[in-house]
Amino acid sequence: MTLRVAIRLLVLTAVVLLVQWTIGLDVRIAGAHPDFLVLLPIAAGMAAGPSEAAIVGFVAGMAADLLVPTPFGLSALAWCLVGFGVGAVTGSLTRQVWWLRPGVALAASAVSVMLYAVLGAVLGQGQFLHLDLLAVVLMVSVPNALLAAPATALVRRALADAETRGRLSSVAPARRW
Amino acid sequence: MAKARRSRRTLTTLVVLVLISVSVITLDESGRAGSLVSGMRSVARDVFSPVRSGVNGIIDPIGHFFAGAVHYGSLQQENQKLQLEIGQLRTQLATSKWSQEQTAQLQRLLALEKLPAVKALPPVLAQVTAYGPSNFTDTVTINKGRNTGVDVGDPVMGSNGLVGRVVEASHSTATVELITDGKSRVGVEYGPKLNQFATVAGQGPGRDLSVQLVSTNTAIHSGEPLVTDGLAGTLFPAGLPVATVSAVRSVTGAADKQVTAEPMADLSGLSYLMVLQWSGSP
The missing domain is CATH 2.40.10.340 (Rod shape-determining protein MreC, domain 1)
Known part of the structure; x- marks a missing residue:
């Protein structure tokens, strides 16, 4: 990852964080709100592969952890695992179907919520498992599924530059579709 | 060979990131990095809050403008005009109720x-x-x-x-x-x-x-x-x-x-x- 790509990634994370805090937090149903930041590692997994997605998940998670009163580093841990998983799974797929990206975003967002809750419980935040997780899963997964295609395009653009474009295209599952 | 090397590098990246995350969580939870983390969070909030307020200040009027434009375009018949007036009056009433509720909340608080x-x-x-x-x-x-x-x-x-x-x-x-x-x-x-x-x-x-x-x-x-x-x-x-x-x-x-x-x-x-x-x- 070049410096240029790293700067682009940081800018993209900051912009999504701002969107999350200005729009995302105001959309609230059954006490839950969308989480656009987790879409970054998921999109990176689909656009660039597991390694890049894990890095994106770590960076986005750290940024999110700065602004939420939960254990610092928990989002980073959960999201780098989710990003890696998405990259690994989609990398092995060769068929192109229109619903694949929304479907992957839907499933991966749900997994990220459950993984966050379980990891939190392991770290002594047992109350995470007693929340209305179904509402949280729905509020995170559905908007992310709808935004999966533009998010993947945006992240692919942010992660690719003149030097890495060739390398990314050779590993990017999205480009093979 | 190249594929195996790339796969190993990918796995190494994940392991390193997981280790860093776990270390950060452990330091935060044990309280050893408590002041550092709270300091970083404090700085992040101080930087982010005004930016967020500023963006909200820009987004809200734009939203109101477009909402107003959409309503204006739809006012082609007298009936619709009247409906809009009724809507505005209802909004005023709701706003007034909201203000009253805010005032009541403040009075109860005081x-x-x-x-x-x-x-x-x-x-x-x-x-x-x-x-x-x-x-x-x-x-x-x-x-x-x-x-x-x-x-x-x-x-x-x-x-x-x-x-x-x-x-x-x-x-x-x-x-x-x-x-x-x-x-x-x-x-x-x-x-x-x-x-x-x-x-x-x-x-x-x-x-x-x-x-x-x-x-x-x-x-x-x-x-x-x-x-x-x-x-x-x-x-x-x-x-x-x-x-x-x-x-x-x-x-x-x-x-x-x-x-x-x-x-x-x-x-x-x-x-x-x-x-x-x-x-x-x-």
Whole structure:
């Protein structure tokens, strides 16, 4: 990852964080709100592969952890695992179907919520498992599924530059579709 | 060969990131990096809050402009004009009701200052700027921080009762953990002579509070008020109204009664809050 790509990634994370805090937090149903930041590692997994997605998940998670009163580093841990998983799974797929990206975003967002809750419980935040997780899963997964295609395009653009474009295209599952 | 090397590098990246994350979590949870983490969070909030307010300031008028333009374009017939007027009047009425509700909330909040427990503590009036940034916590952000004397641990009152306590404070904002948060525990006293003690535990947003440690031979009934006990080492000063018992159930064979309570403060529409500057000694 070049410096240029790293700067682009940081800018993209900051912009999504701002969107999350200005729009995302105001959309609230059954006490839950969308989480656009987790879409970054998921999109990176689909656009660039597991390694890049894990890095994106770590960076986005750290940024999110700065602004939420939960254990610092928990989002980073959960999201780098989710990003890696998405990259690994989609990398092995060769068929192109229109619903694949929304479907992957839907499933991966749900997994990220459950993984966050379980990891939190392991770290002594047992109350995470007693929340209305179904509402949280729905509020995170559905908007992310709808935004999966533009998010993947945006992240692919942010992660690719003149030097890495060739390398990314050779590993990017999205480009093979 | 190249594929195997790339695969190994990918796995190494993941392992390194996981190790860093786990180390950061461990340092934060053990308290060794507590001041560093809270300092970083404080700086992040101080940088982010004005940017967020600025963006909100830009987004809101644009939203209003487009909403107005859409409505204007649709006004082609007299009937629609009248409908719009009716709509505007309804909006005015709703706005007026909203303002009245805000004023009532503020008045109820200021009335709390007469309580002996509140009188003794210097209050800081604050406004809620955002509801919880995480789906896993029940918190609100307020527009007052360390620069006005708000600090971590300060109890926070809403209209009619306790709302929660400050868990993070930056220069100009603070995060309040509501009593409905799953992590929240409030020591309370009840009974005619206020000599019975229990713990009120949060069960998540929108859910009733759970009153724990009420033994089966203790008299407690619906509608009974619960106030903070202020025992040594507790997180709240004594005498703050917390909740009202909503249901009591005895389970055969259980050592404790199953008791639920409703917060005295309306936590669903928080606008103004009163932070009580409390040093922590009862």
